[in-house]
Amino acid sequence: MATVNIQQLRKNYGAIPVLHGIDLNIADGQFVSLVGASGCGKSTLLRMIAGLESVTSGAIELNGRVINDISPKDRDIAMVFQNYALYPHMTVAQNMGFSLHLRKESPARIDAAVKETAAMLGLSNYLDRYPKALSGGQRQRVAMGRAIVRHPQVFLFDEPLSNLDAKLRVQMRIEIRTLQRKLGTTAIYVTHDQMEAMTMSDLIVVMNAGRIEQVGAPIEVYDRPANLFVATFIGSPAMNLIEGVLEHDENTSFIKVGSQRIALERHIDLAASSPVVMGIRPEHLTLAEVPETGFSLPFTVDLIEPTGAESHVYGRCxxxxxxxxxxxxxxLKLGQAIQLRGRCEHIHVFDKASGARMA
Structure with a gap:
């Protein structure tokens, strides 16, 4: 098992900076997800940890040992790729045992390790098959088995489920998380799917343009986003953002949105008349009566998306x-004017100028 500590890590491609001083501490046995839009640097960071990309400056430590200049094969880190990266001319058993073969382990040791891992992954009946005879989910299990059989200190996953259909993705993310907990191995998982990150992780790292915007437990990041970027990236549908102006009255702060003046539960330490952004998550809006500590907003219905248990109603405020x-x-009817209500305790306030969370 292992701790991974990253200190002021930077990566440049020529004169172009890609990562801008990344600091991140990962505890032994944690499952950590790196999330962000395409091009934010999450896969580059993962490949640097694996040793597949060089370090421009900063340090990557594994159990307190700097591994910047250690070759990938000597880092005791296993990586599962998006495209599985299986050898097509090898059987499942040969693919899974290949790393042990390179280590010159005995045939008996390799056979025992492969069979044990295959049983764990439900692959015992497929050991003599070639990758072309497997489904996408089975190929992903083989790729995972090839990593597990080595008993590495760290697992790295680079968007391993993106090639699978929606139902299989849900099944595989449960299997990966269950397996990681059983093995107790530190895992770093890259995904652009924030739902995967929310459901699988002990810790979420939200990245944007080569920087870390926020690190925290999934619920913490969801309930208290550090800034506007995190607020809109985490959550589906995304958080609603409405521009307003901050006002103060003795010890109470208000947000003025159009003709509405909404009282906040907390005093906001920002000058009066400052432009702010009010955030409210879609599930915190209702058609019920205004609660005692609540607010009401005029809303015009533009689109209704029934999802079964609930409906996503899109419109304008x-x-x-x-x-x-x-x-x-x-x-509800398209074009209908209604009132949406919510509780003041569910309001998020962001400084419009900096994007930083104020409350």
Whole structure:
């Protein structure tokens, strides 16, 4: 097992900076997801940990030992790739045992390790097959088995489920998380799918343009996003953002949105008349009566998406796009003007200028 500590890690391609001083501490046995939009640097960071990309500056430590200049094969780190990277001319058993073969382990040791791992992954009946005879999910299991059989200190996953269909992705993410917990191995998982990150991780690292925006437990990142980027990236549908102006009255702060003046539960340490952004998650909006500590916003219905248990209702509030996730199946009509209500405790406030969370 292992701890991974990253200190002021930078990566340049020529004169172009890609990673801008990454600091990250990963505890032994943690499952950590790196999330962000395409091109944010998450896969580059993963490949640097694996040793597949050089370090421009900074340090990567494995159990306190700097591994910047150690070759990939000597880092005791196993990586599972997006495209499986299986050898097509080798059987499942040969693919899974190949790393042990390179280590010159005995045939008996390799056979025992492969069979043990195959049983764990439900691959015992496929050991003599070639990759072309396997489904996508089975190929992904073989790729995982090839990593597991080595008993590495760290697992690295580079968007391993992106080639699978939606149902199989859900099944495989459960299997990966269950397996990682059973083995207790530190895991770093790259994904652009924030739902994967939310459901699988002990810790989420939200990246943007080569920088870390926030690190925290999934619920912490969801409930208290550090800035506007995190607020809009984590959550589906995304958080609603409405521009307003901050006002103060003795010890109470208000947000003025159009003609509405919404009282906040907390005093916001920002000058009066400052432009702010009010955030409210779609599931915190309702058609019910205004609660005692609540607010009401005018809303015009533009689109209704039934999903079964609830409906996503898209529309406009003060000319800003907005969506509500409503559990009630009310007979709403396109173009209908309604009132959406919520509790003040669910409001997030961001400074419009910096994007930083204020409350």
């Amino acid at each position: 003060a000319e800003a796009p907005m969506v509500a996730s409503l559990s009630r199946r009310d007979d």
